[in-house]
Amino acid sequence: MARALPRKKTDAPEAKADAPASVPAQEIEALGGDPDFMTSLARGLVVLRAFSQQRPNQSISQLSLRTGIPRAAVRRVLHTLTRLGYVGHDAERRTFALRAKILTLGFAYLHSSPLAALAQPVLDGVSEKLHESSSIAVLEKDEVVYVARSKTSRRIMSVDLAVGSRLPAYCTSLGRVLLSGLTSTGLQAYLARIEPERHTQHTLVSREKLRVAIEAVQRDGYAVVDQELEIGLRSIAVPVRDPNGNIVAAMNAGTQAYRITVAELQRTYFPVLREAAEDLCVPASRGNS
Numbered sequence: 001m002a003r004a005l006p007r008k009k010t011d012a013p014e015a016k017a018d019a020p021a022s023v024p025a026q027e028i029e030a031l032g033g034d035p036d037f038m039t040s041l042a043r044g045l046v047v048l049r050a051f052s053q054q055r056p057n058q059s060i061s062q063l064s065l066r067t068g069i070p071r072a073a074v075r076r077v078l079h080t081l082t083r084l085g086y087v088g089h090d091a092e093r094r095t096f097a098l099r100a101k102i103l104t105l106g107f108a109y110l111h112s113s114p115l116a117a118l119a120q121p122v123l124d125g126v127s128e129k130l131h132e133s134s135s136i137a138v139l140e141k142d143e144v145v146y147v148a149r150s151k152t153s154r155r156i157m158s159v160d161l162a163v164g165s166r167l168p169a170y171c172t173s174l175g176r177v178l179l180s181g182l183t184s185t186g187l188q189a190y191l192a193r194i195e196p197e198r199h200t201q202h203t204l205v206s207r208e209k210l211r212v213a214i215e216a217v218q219r220d221g222y223a224v225v226d227q228e229l230e231i232g233l234r235s236i237a238v239p240v241r242d243p244n245g246n247i248v249a250a251m252n253a254g255t256q257a258y259r260i261t262v263a264e265l266q267r268t269y270f271p272v273l274r275e276a277a278e279d280l281c282v283p284a285s286r287g288n289s
Contacts, residue, residue, distance in 0.1 A: 024049075025068030040077075043069050047077045048086070048102070053160075057095040106164055115240075115249055116163075118280055119148035126253060126276045127152055130269060134253045135161065136240065139178040142194055144169050147249070170196055170210055171203050173225040173237035174250040180217035181239065181247030187214060203228040222270050224262055232257050236265040238273045240280055251277050 024046040031037045050066045051058065060078065064071040078096050081087035085101045119136045126134040127150040137144040143166045169175030169190075179187060196205035204210050217223045224236045237252035253269050260269075 028069075040073075043067075043073055044077045044081065047074060048081070048098070051098050057090065057093070057097045059095050063096070116147045119249075119251075120150070122276050122280050123148055123150035123251070126150065126251070126272060129272050130253050132253045132255050132269075133161075134251065134273075135174065136249050136251050137174040137178070138249050139169060139175070139181075140166070142169055142190065143167060144172055144174045144178060144250070167229065168197075170194060171199060171225065171228045173223045173235040173252050173254075176214050176217050176223035176225065177237045177239050177250035177252075178247060179214045180223070187211070199229055200227055200231050202226060202231075221274070222266075224265055226262055227257055234260060234262065234265065236269050236273065238270070238277045240277045251280070 028039060028042045028046065031042070032039060046067050046069060047063055050063050055062070055066075058066075060071055060074050063069075063078070064074045067074070069077075078087055078089070082089050082096070086099060087102075088097050088099045089095075090097070115136070115138070123134045123136060131152060133149065133151045135146050135150075136148040137146045139145075146161060146163050146165045149161060149163055167175065169179055179190065182190065191207045191211060196203070196207070196210065198205050204213060213223075222236055222238045224234070226234050233254060234257040235252050235254035237250045239247040240249040240251055242248050251273055253273060255265070255269075
């Protein structure tokens with residue numbers, strides 16, 4: 001699935017995108033002691049995730065750099081994925097790109113997830129009321145992953161977000177809502193392992209300030225992020241809960257900062273989102289599966 005944000009000088013959420021991305025390879029290596037763990041499968045999934053909206057065509061060397069996986073292993077992964085029809089190969093340019101067959105993997109989740117199935121009409125209603133794009137996302141490790149989205153004609157970000165897009169949790173309204181559902185131990189562990197990046201001059205990068213902001217979500221029932229991810233972007237998010245009260249997803253709406261003040265978000269957008277989240281009945285057993 002595509003990562004959402006391009007590299008920019010001041011406000012891009014994916015800075016240092018061309019530097020070696022060794023974390024996936026390190027995670028795979030850390031799990032190598034498990035006799036049932038399939039390293040080759042894990043490497044294949046990491047390579048697939050390295051393709052993005054900004055980098056749809058990549059060479060073996062580029063993918064090796066981005067994933068931290070040795071070139072020889074990347075070559076074998078790409079050979080296998082090409083033979084299976086998930087990846088295409090441009091022999092002249094020596095680059096690879098995802099093919100349409102890869103959508104079957106994502107659609108399998110969308111068709112089997114009650115959250116994704118139930119969310120779309122609810123989001124469409126939110127967007128119709130607010131005349132803004134709205135989204136639902138879940139937490140995957142340290143990122144939010146969009147599982148449903150209703151878009152309007154008004155574009156508020158530098159790139160187009162879609163189902164499957166991923167963003168950092170710490171500097172998004174969706175992320176802070178989802179992080180507010182962690183246990184104290186879980187939140188402490190999250191803050192200890194992340195390296196907050198200053199995407200704009202407004203981005204909170206202090207772990208203590210982030211902790212305070214996330215705890216405020218628990219108190220207020222919503223999160224507002226004001227131009228921390230990208231200049232000009234202001235958003236508000238609320239939790240989506242299962243019947244047991246657990247946060248299984250987050251729902252948000254975004255707007256252009258020059259059009260809507262934070263106070264207006266709280267006064268006008270919050271009630272609409274809260275009502276929609278309450279109407280979205282997510283089964284307890286599979287809400288974020």
